[in-house]
Amino acid sequence: MSMTGLTHALPAERETFAPAVGGDVPDYFALLKPRVMVLVIFTALVGMVVSPHGHVSPVIGAISLLMIAIGAGASGCLNMWWDADIDAVMTRTAKRPIPDGRIRPNEALAFGLFLSVASTLVLGLAANWLAAGLLAFTIVFYAVIYSMWLKRATAQNIVIGGAAGALPPVIGQAVVTGSVGIESLVLFAIIFIWTPPHFWALALVKAGEYAKAGIPMMPNVAGPDSTRRQIVWYTVLLAPLGLAPVVLGFGGLLYAVIGVLGGLGMLAFSVQVLRNREGEAEKRAAMGMFGFSILYLFLLFAALLAEQSLGLFRPLVA
Amino acid sequence: MDHKVEGPKVEYRPLTPEEEARRRKRSVAIALALGAMVLLFFVLTIAKLGPQIMSRPL
Numbered sequence: 001m002s003m004t005g006l007t008h009a010l011p012a013e014r015e016t017f018a019p020a021v022g023g024d025v026p027d028y029f030a031l032l033k034p035r036v037m038v039l040v041i042f043t044a045l046v047g048m049v050v051s052p053h054g055h056v057s058p059v060i061g062a063i064s065l066l067m068i069a070i071g072a073g074a075s076g077c078l079n080m081w082w083d084a085d086i087d088a089v090m091t092r093t094a095k096r097p098i099p100d101g102r103i104r105p106n107e108a109l110a111f112g113l114f115l116s117v118a119s120t121l122v123l124g125l126a127a128n129w130l131a132a133g134l135l136a137f138t139i140v141f142y143a144v145i146y147s148m149w150l151k152r153a154t155a156q157n158i159v160i161g162g163a164a165g166a167l168p169p170v171i172g173q174a175v176v177t178g179s180v181g182i183e184s185l186v187l188f189a190i191i192f193i194w195t196p197p198h199f200w201a202l203a204l205v206k207a208g209e210y211a212k213a214g215i216p217m218m219p220n221v222a223g224p225d226s227t228r229r230q231i232v233w234y235t236v237l238l239a240p241l242g243l244a245p246v247v248l249g250f251g252g253l254l255y256a257v258i259g260v261l262g263g264l265g266m267l268a269f270s271v272q273v274l275r276n277r278e279g280e281a282e283k284r285a286a287m288g289m290f291g292f293s294i295l296y297l298f299l300l301f302a303a304l305l306a307e308q309s310l311g312l313f314r315p316l317v318a
Numbered sequence: 319m320d321h322k323v324e325g326p327k328v329e330y331r332p333l334t335p336e337e338e339a340r341r342r343k344r345s346v347a348i349a350l351a352l353g354a355m356v357l358l359f360f361v362l363t364i365a366k367l368g369p370q371i372m373s374r375p376l
Contacts (some may be wrong), residue, residue, distance in 0.1 A: 021340065022340070023340075025344060028347075059361060060362075060365055122362075126362055126366070225320070
């Protein structure tokens with residue numbers, strides 16, 4: 001008998017394993033949710049340009065934007081690591097690198113953690129520690145509070161979790177000014193209130209998928225009709241809120257025109273969602289709302305960017 | 319006294335040419351990322367401290 005007793009537990013026969021090769025380079029890139037990264041760069045840049053009393057060198061600004069994007073990508077990577085089980089059962093996400101077996105979960109976890117820490121530290125060194133702290137908070141909020149807790153626990157998941165997606169303009173302003181001002185807080189509020197009608201429109205169409213994965217999205221918990229009513233209420237709140245930059249003086253004529261027309265468009269699409277409750281018309285209305293909401297938010301932010309950086313700003317409020 | 323514990327004998331099969339190529343591409347990407355990081359820190363240092371960083375009294 002062995003002195004340790006361990007040799008009995010270990011198999012002595014030879015086993016052949018596939019070597020750990022790792023995924024393709026594009027698979028690692030896909031873990032960072034590149035489309036979300038583009039959106040984050042865009043909204044953080046707008047947060048930078050609307051700051052009235054700040055200045056940052058273009059090099060520091062560009063490095064900061066890159067770090068904000070990498071931090072957002074890292075939180076997306078951690079989200080994919082945690083959600084690999086539910087991603088595997090939904091057709092929209094089944095082909096992601098982890099559920100598809102192209103990247104091992106532990107590899108994604110290490111990749112996400114490294115990028116989270118590195119992006120936060122470099123942002124702190126490049127810009128300031130308020131911006132770095134906000135980025136760290138965003139990553140933790142999305143990866144831990146939203147992904148690990150809210151997403152599977154409550155129908156308010158994307159309402160509260162929307163804060164993570166709304167923070168990039170605030171980080172952008174912190175980079176430029178070293179503080180948080182009313183401008184970026186208003187942009188935060190716009191994205192925050194925009195998130196529920198945007199995601200619930202998609203959830204109405206994908207309710208079956210979410211039910212299969214056991215995620216308590218609003219249509220599965222409160223029912224489609226309640227969700228439609230809530231989409232309208234949030235849109236009623238969003239349309240005037242979208243005009244707050246004009247009232248506060250950092251959105252000009254171009255922004256006002258887009259804000260009014262876009263807000264009316266959002267209201268019209270939400271009413272369509274409320275009215276069309278059956279069959280193909282229901283799906284068409286919900287996907288119309290989903291698509292238009294992306295265009296609406298993009299145009300609002302693009303208008304601010306154009307006004308501030310191309311000299312198109314024509315103030316309506318003194 | 320020798321307390322050697324016999325572990326399982328693990329054998330890895332050789333990589334296929336496709337896996338070799340994939341591993342090489344990943345290694346190149348890691349090398350490029352490291353190079354980019356070095357460049358980033360260099361540019362950041364110059365941008366933060368200015369070009370006068372090297373002209374200082376000994």
